[in-house]
Amino acid sequence: QKEVEQDPGPLSVPEGAIVSLNCTYSNSAFQYFMWYRQYSRKGPELLMYTYSSGNKEDGRFTAQVDKSSKYISLFIRDSQPSDSATYLCAMSAGSRNTPLVFGKGTRLSVIA
Amino acid sequence: DGGITQSPKYLFRKEGQNVTLSCEQNLNHDAMYWYRQDPGQGLRLIYYSQIVNDFQKGDIAEGYSVSREKKESFPLTVTSAQKNPTAFYLCASSTVRGVDSPLHFGNGTRLTVT
Numbered sequence: 608q609k610e611v612e613q614d615p616g617p618l619s620v621p622e623g624a625i626v627s628l629n630c631t632y633s634n635s636a637f638q639y640f641m642w643y644r645q646y647s648r649k650g651p652e653l654l655m656y657t658y659s660s661g662n663k664e665d666g667r668f669t670a671q672v673d674k675s676s677k678y679i680s681l682f683i684r685d686s687q688p689s690d691s692a693t694y695l696c697a698m699s700a701g702s703r704n705t706p707l708v709f710g711k712g713t714r715l716s717v718i719a
Numbered sequence: 720d721g722g723i724t725q726s727p728k729y730l731f732r733k734e735g736q737n738v739t740l741s742c743e744q745n746l747n748h749d750a751m752y753w754y755r756q757d758p759g760q761g762l763r764l765i766y767y768s769q770i771v772n773d774f775q776k777g778d779i780a781e782g783y784s785v786s787r788e789k790k791e792s793f794p795l796t797v798t799s800a801q802k803n804p805t806a807f808y809l810c811a812s813s814t815v816r817g818v819d820s821p822l823h824f825g826n827g828t829r830l831t832v833t
Contacts, residue, residue, distance in 0.1 A: 615759065641821055650723075650809050650824030651762075695761070697822075706752075706777065707822065711761035 610634055613696055613710030622719050626683040630696035630710045633677065637698040637708075640672050642681045645693045645712065654694075655681065686717045721746045723825035725810050730830045732804075740795045740828045742810035751793035752822065754809040755779060762809065768793055797830065804832045 613630045620626055628642075638659050643651035655670040657663045663670045669682040679698070683690055696710040723744045732738045744751065753765040764777030768787040782801025787793050793812075797804045808828045813820035 613761075643824075648827070648829070650725075650811075650826045651822075652824065653821050656821050706764050706767065709762040711759065 611696065611698065611708050611710045614713055615711055617714040617716060619716045619718060620686055622686060622688060622717055624686050624717070626686050626690070626715060626717075628681040628683075628694050628696075628713050628715070630679050630698075631677055632679075632698060632708075634698075634700065634708075635674075635677065636700035637677075638674075638701050639699045640670070640679050641697040641707070642668075642670055643695045643697060645695060647692075651695055688717050688719045691716045723810055723812055723823060725808075725825035725828050727828060728826070730828055732830070732832050734832055735799045736832075737799060738797050738804075738830065738832075740797065740808055740810075740830070742793045742795065742825060743791055744793075744810075744812045744823075744825075745791060746812055746814075746823060747790075748812035748814055748823070749790070750813045750820070751787065752811040752813075753777075753783070753785065753793070753795045754811065756807045756809055756827075765795065765808075797832075804830060806830060 611632045640657045642655040644654045645651040657670050660672045660674045667684045671680040693712040693714045695712040697707045699707050726741045750769045752767040754762040763779050765783050766785045768774035784796045810825045811822040
């Protein structure tokens with residue numbers, strides 16, 4: 608079993624839809640969870656950063672962490688064509704010498 | 720504006736040649752990283768450095784080398800020993816020396832070796 612699993616998509620939705628992106632993981636030591644957005648031919652940019660379980664909201668974006676199920680989600684409300692990108696989840700246990708572990712990314716297209 | 724600069728954006732080389740990718744940051748970050756991104760593979764860590772004059776191998780270090788002589792700079796050399804060098808290379812940095820901190824990425828260098 609891979610340490611972090613993420614459905615690569617592609618996922619295509621109409622403008623205005625609610626989008627749900629998800630990752631599952633196997634390492635129960637993970638406690639820091641991040642979502643990055645990557646536009647084509649660009650570097651990833653940090654979108655959301657959460658610690659432990661719970662929800663975090665930032666504008667149209669909500670990140671959820673369920674540590675009991677080892678499952679994290681990113682919700683995008685009122686999706687826009689500008690949200691079309693690849694979304695990568697990343698996580699770590701927080702120990703000093705353990706690099707971030709990335710999912711493979713989900714490619715999202717929002718159709719106008 | 721603070722950020723990470725990777726140059727060049729596109730790089731073409733012949734097989735058998737070494738090539739060096741540049742990464743400069745003006746964010747005053749201690750830690751710097753190199754990742755390789757291939758379609759369907761996600762991000763794979765090549766090397767990282769938490770302090771000047773020190774660096775550690777990541778998951779796929781074979782065929783690559785790095786140096787960290789200055790805090791701001793972390794160049795990556797792709798050697799002729801790297802069997803599949805064609806890829807998108809991303810440099811990143813983070814504020815603290817621990818590798819679990821959020822990363823700030825450059826916009827990548829697309830290397831094509833023929």
